[in-house]
Amino acid sequence: MNYKIIKTDHSTNFESIKELYYQTWTFSYADLVPQDFLNQLDKSIWHPEKRWNNTLIAVTPDNQIIGVCSYGPARKKQYIGYGEIYSLYILPHYQHLGIGQKLFQSVLTILEQEYKKIYLIVLKNNLAAQGFYEKFDFQRLNILLKDTTDYGTLLETIMIKE
Known part of the structure; x- marks a missing residue:
């Protein structure tokens, strides 16, 4: 697979990135979140242009964006001083080809220059x-986050690399 990061x-x-988010969510989360939640998704909910300075993309030779990973300082106040990986998404057709690993490692290299x-x-x-994250030495914390939506509750956990 020929691409560059x-x-x-x-x-x-950024419209291509919104489309990538949409396709990845509807494909990858089909059995993980309530289907009604996925059915109501609209590309307008994502604003990747706001993180233009904190995003890496995987791009094919014909300039198709096939992967995205965004990052930056912690958004949760209990983790101030940490770096955070906000998102990692690979178009469904390009998953399991090592693109996510390369994107993720590239972002880790950037974050590790500033955050312990x-x-x-x-x-x-x-x-x-x-x-996948455990392969990069992330460990699950015993913290459960609940995001209540009109379509059901999404349960999330925090993983950390020290």
Whole structure:
């Protein structure tokens, strides 16, 4: 698979990233979150352009964005001083080809220059993602986050790398 990893800038096609988020959510989370929640998703809920300076993308030679990983300082106040990985998404057709590993490692390299500790939030029942993060020495904390929506409760857990 031929692709390169680059940092986004103001000229990035953020509509493609929104589409990538949408496709990945509806495919990857089909058995992990309530279907009614997925059915109501709309691309307008994502704003990747706001993180233009904290996002890496995987791009094919014909400039198709096939993966995205965003990061930055901790958003939760109990983790101030930590780095956080906000998202990692690979288009369904390109999953399991090592693109996510390369994107994730590239982001870790950036964050580790500034932060001694890094965390992320993952769906509690997304065992495949948790296994992926464990390969990078992230460990689950015994913390359960509840996000109550009109379509059901989403349970998340925090994973940390120290």
